[in-house]
Amino acid sequence: MSLSNVGIVLSTADPAGVKILDAFRELGFSETADTRLLKNDSIYLVVLDHLMVPAEKYRVPDNPKPYPLDFDSLARELSLKYLVLASRHWSESGSPCLTVHPTGNFDTAMYGGRPRELQYTMANPMRDVFLELVEDPPKGYAVSLEATHHSPTQFRTPMFFAELGSSEREWSDANAAKYLASSICRGILRNGRAPVAIGFGGGHYCPSFSFMEMELAFGHICAKYALQSLNENLIRQMIDRTTDGVQKAVLDKGMKGHERKMVASSLKEIGLQDIVEKK
Secondary structure, rough: OOOEEEEEEEOOOOOHHHHHHHHHHHHHOOOOOOOOOOOEEEEEOOOOOOOOOOOOOOOOOOOOOOOOOOOHHHHHOEEEEEEEEEEEEEEOOOOOOEEEEEOEOOOOOOOOOOOOOOEEOOHHOOOOOOHHHHOOOOOEEEEOOOOOOOOOOOOOOOOOEEEEEOOOOHOOOOHHHHHHHHHHHHHHHOOOOOOEEEEOOOOOOHHHHOOOOOOOOOEEEEEEHHHHHHHHHHHHHHHHOOOOOOEEEEEEEEOOHHHHHHHHHHHHOOOOOOOEOOO
């Protein structure tokens, strides 16, 4: 089966999702015979009525199973290459931002998914959306990558999040929602081919990797706070589950000596020789 389409997923249980859905309608997405689906050329928009990530720590709703949707069945049904999950972003700071990130749990499954499992993702499509987001964001909005975190984790279909944050004020910002929606659509059409990397260290919002994203396409990123949970199995997952082919690893400055040594040793054991160590 030729995977010729791309899917976008959002939730109307998400306050940002409601505004983002309005934006996609303005961009020309229209209903199909299936009430949950809208379409614009080869891009499908899947509208859910429940959250895509559990709202409470360590509590995953009983329904649907699997939570939040059987993405693999959806991908087979619609011949999807990958999924972009359009969602709100929340942070304590409440700072206006637009972010993209892969999903997965380096340790416990705090917000859904399985512990110590990473979700399949694609680095270049994620970079394509990121490059559109940094082009001309709404005034006051920062754009960045985020490190790998939260669910989903258990699906074979590659996916990543594109988010609008970080408080109710931004979630109801129709202009920012339209910018996110249009950036996703333009990004899907870019078909970029940058060298693919995985990242280790640095803060959650990945300042070094966000800067390097202009030249590289980052897949999974293990932030500094998660390095203590890292082992060779998880490093293998970072490589194997970044499905467009990892060519190098970047170790950010600030990593402890034993962490840097463990990561570099594991990468070489796995067979990834191109290691960039930032000092």
